[in-house]
Amino acid sequence: MKLQQLVYIREVARLGLSVSAAAEALHTAQPGVSSQIRLLEDELNVQIFERNGKRLVGITEPGRRILEVAERVLQEVNNIKEISGEYSNSAGGRLSIATTHTQARYALPPVIQRFKQRYPGVRLELHQGSPTHCAQLAAKGLADVAIATEAISDFPDLIMFPCYEWNRSIICPPDHPLLSESPLTLAALARHPIVTYDFAVAGRTKINQAFEALGLEANIVLTAIDSDVIKTYVELGLGVGILASMAFDPERDTKLRAIDASHLFEPSVTRIGIRRGAYVRRCLYDFIEMFAPQLTRPVVEASLQGHPADDGLG
Numbered sequence: 001m002k003l004q005q006l007v008y009i010r011e012v013a014r015l016g017l018s019v020s021a022a023a024e025a026l027h028t029a030q031p032g033v034s035s036q037i038r039l040l041e042d043e044l045n046v047q048i049f050e051r052n053g054k055r056l057v058g059i060t061e062p063g064r065r066i067l068e069v070a071e072r073v074l075q076e077v078n079n080i081k082e083i084s085g086e087y088s089n090s091a092g093g094r095l096s097i098a099t100t101h102t103q104a105r106y107a108l109p110p111v112i113q114r115f116k117q118r119y120p121g122v123r124l125e126l127h128q129g130s131p132t133h134c135a136q137l138a139a140k141g142l143a144d145v146a147i148a149t150e151a152i153s154d155f156p157d158l159i160m161f162p163c164y165e166w167n168r169s170i171i172c173p174p175d176h177p178l179l180s181e182s183p184l185t186l187a188a189l190a191r192h193p194i195v196t197y198d199f200a201v202a203g204r205t206k207i208n209q210a211f212e213a214l215g216l217e218a219n220i221v222l223t224a225i226d227s228d229v230i231k232t233y234v235e236l237g238l239g240v241g242i243l244a245s246m247a248f249d250p251e252r253d254t255k256l257r258a259i260d261a262s263h264l265f266e267p268s269v270t271r272i273g274i275r276r277g278a279y280v281r282r283c284l285y286d287f288i289e290m291f292a293p294q295l296t297r298p299v300v301e302a303s304l305q306g307h308p309a310d311d312g313l314g
Contacts, residue, residue: 003077005040006070008033009048013067014140017049017056075277078141095283096125098134098143100201101226103270106246108147111290119283130200130225138273144284146273147291158273159303163292165269167262168207169248171234171241174257178240184259190216193239195230198223206266207242231256280304 011022012033019037023030041048048066050058059067099108104126112124127137131148138146139157146158149166170189172178181188190211197204211218221239224230227247234241235255248258272288272295274280285297 005036008036010070094123096143097145098127098137099147101128102244102247103147104128114290115287122283138275141275149268149270157276159276161272161295163270165267166244167267168242168265169245169258170261171256171258186214186216186264193219193221195222195233195239196242198225201225210265
């Protein structure tokens with residue numbers, strides 16, 4: 001049995017039983033992948049994949065169990081590489097972060113600035129996408145950590161760490177009639193066209209739920225996954241915006257005004273997700289604590305070992 005054979009069966013399973021896609025992803029030849037899978041099945045004396053002619057059409061019951069063990073083995077092999085890399089090159093290496101636009105644009109800059117001061121030799125990679133995409137990258141081991149809201153809880157392969165609560169603001173031009181509403185109500189908001197987040201962005205459901213709970217229908221005329229895009233179209237007069245409060249900066253957004261809407265919507269929680277069983281390097285522990293000071297190394301280690309501590313978010 002070879003580790004490369006385990007890599008092949010894992011990749012084939014991941015890519016919808018497509019040997020050609022697995023070979024392309026692994027930068028190797030398709031016949032070699034097929035041959036190595038056959039050799040592994042012959043050695044184990046069991047079929048891992050169900051076949052219809054030359055096509056793979058399913059995974060056998062023993063195949064599922066073998067894949068589960070193979071995933072753990074390959075995770076531990078990767079952990080060995082991470083450990084050796086940390087100690088042989090403690091000042092360098094790479095840290096891959098999958099996160100949303102709002103986090104990357106508004107929450108992370110001061111954290112990354114501090115991190116680079118402490119670890120100038122570590123190369124940072126930011127992968128921006130929807131919360132689901134970010135969680136998928138971390139769950140597959142393609143990113144060291146995911147930072148997003150709500151969606152991470154849908155991935156059992158990730159261990160979640162609540163970081164902080166956030167809520168929303170209504171943004172509008174300086175002369176907009178909503179600025180005279182005191183207090184602002186959802187009924188008043190529903191009378192105006194709205195620009196807000198797409199359904200792919202975590203937290204959008206809380207906006208819908210708030211209106212539905214009062215029997216109101218929000219007049220949403222445009223959606224986006226990018227807070228800056230929302231602000232751009234509000235400036236153009238398409239409607240009022242609903243966005244994360246952290247995304248409004250009065251010093252930069254001088255053509256807009258913000259109204260606190262935390263009394264209208266349930267708060268959302270930003271979370272960090274780490275793949276179960278992954279080795280966590282010292283620089284990642286430090287990055288997490290810089291982002292969420294309550295998530296010290298002992299707190300994170302306790303959760304990784306199955307003893308979660310109080311997250312302090314109530």
